[in-house]
Amino acid sequence: MAQEEKEGSSVYTTVSYDPTDTRHHGAISVPVYQSSLFAFERYDQFDAAFSDLFSHHVYSRGNNPTVEYLERKLAELEEGEAARCFASGMAAITSSIMSLVRSGDHIICVNQVYGPTKEFLGSYLSRFGIETTFVDGRDMVAWQAAIQPNTKLFYLESPTTMMFELQDLRACTSMAKSIGAATIIDNTWATSCYQKPLSMGVDLVVHSLTKYVSGHSDCVGGAVIGSKRLIDQLSHHEYMLFGGIMAPQIAALLTRGLRTLPLRMQRHESSGLIVAAHMEKQSYVRKVNHPGLASHPQHDLACEQMTGYSSLFSFEADQPVELLKEWANRLQYFKIGVSWGGFESLVTVNSIGGTQSHSSIVRIYVGQENPEDLIRDIDQAWQQIGQGSTQNSPL
Numbered sequence: 001m002a003q004e005e006k007e008g009s010s011v012y013t014t015v016s017y018d019p020t021d022t023r024h025h026g027a028i029s030v031p032v033y034q035s036s037l038f039a040f041e042r043y044d045q046f047d048a049a050f051s052d053l054f055s056h057h058v059y060s061r062g063n064n065p066t067v068e069y070l071e072r073k074l075a076e077l078e079e080g081e082a083a084r085c086f087a088s089g090m091a092a093i094t095s096s097i098m099s100l101v102r103s104g105d106h107i108i109c110v111n112q113v114y115g116p117t118k119e120f121l122g123s124y125l126s127r128f129g130i131e132t133t134f135v136d137g138r139d140m141v142a143w144q145a146a147i148q149p150n151t152k153l154f155y156l157e158s159p160t161t162m163m164f165e166l167q168d169l170r171a172c173t174s175m176a177k178s179i180g181a182a183t184i185i186d187n188t189w190a191t192s193c194y195q196k197p198l199s200m201g202v203d204l205v206v207h208s209l210t211k212y213v214s215g216h217s218d219c220v221g222g223a224v225i226g227s228k229r230l231i232d233q234l235s236h237h238e239y240m241l242f243g244g245i246m247a248p249q250i251a252a253l254l255t256r257g258l259r260t261l262p263l264r265m266q267r268h269e270s271s272g273l274i275v276a277a278h279m280e281k282q283s284y285v286r287k288v289n290h291p292g293l294a295s296h297p298q299h300d301l302a303c304e305q306m307t308g309y310s311s312l313f314s315f316e317a318d319q320p321v322e323l324l325k326e327w328a329n330r331l332q333y334f335k336i337g338v339s340w341g342g343f344e345s346l347v348t349v350n351s352i353g354g355t356q357s358h359s360s361i362v363r364i365y366v367g368q369e370n371p372e373d374l375i376r377d378i379d380q381a382w383q384q385i386g387q388g389s390t391q392n393s394p395l
């Protein structure tokens, strides 16, 4: 092929910007590197990159510049040395657990842990000879009593996302350290804005970024943050081998989410407390589970280890679940849904103690709407079914 011909056709195909230009032409938002592959002109460059994969860009199941940008920010916010992003919170959780245990090991986990995490620990991992004991996370005597000679990991989630019970993070991490076990915490509820578990001795922090960090219910993602040593170990094994990586567009959306996270969390915190305090005054409510309320049995511990509160909480009522579902049907602002952290307020209703029970638990997610509108909404929906329950019962 003649040289002019080669150069002529390459105008269509060759990337025309200088890939070493770190200024991104002044772009104010993180550029999306929509590329699986990063190639080299010379073999010595290729060999150098391959010998230290995570400091270079070779292939996007390894290192993508857009994802890496988010990882650096998350590490900084959580006060950790390094972070890895994953395709979902569960990919981050399962990978980080797998990175710290092997066949024959024993794990102790808080019994109120996120459902799929409980299934992974309690049933899936037993296939590989890894057993888990679930304990009441509030009770340090229970943690101590569950310790076995082969206990290698404490798995925490504080607060838990249905009952909003806390674990004493400093007590748990010092107990784990005393037996040479590692600790992981799911910090999705508090976010890095309101709780810094690494500073309290936790080894790895995991997040579902799907919730508050995304903030707009438009992406699914997860992250693990910790020391460079633990993150490197996880990167070489679970990250590269399971391959549950985050795509660059998602990383760009989550990076955008981070810019407003502190502002959104302030609003969530104040609105959540307003709605929770309102629920506490309702005659049909037996108990509100929100660690920011003075009535929460672990409120003092919450003040010690968190600097703020997010807006997911629950209330318990001596009312049948069918009635509360009718209440949920009449809410205008609140939608019925599970995943939280987005704009819209949400509810879910569950029975406590079986289907015949007359006791229910309602999980409330307070979104970005005006909290006074949300309170009015809750009250109008209750009035509708309150009237209905004597005359034209909806049930």
Ligand SMILES: *Cc1c(COP(=O)(O)O)cnc(C)c1O
Pocket (backbone or CB within 6 Å): 088, 089, 090, 091, 114, 161, 186, 188, 189, 207, 208, 209, 210, 211, 220, 221, 222
């Ligand atoms: C949603 C959630 C997860 C799982 O995250 P995904 O992104 O859905 O995989 C884990 N832990 C908590 C506390 C969650 O709320």
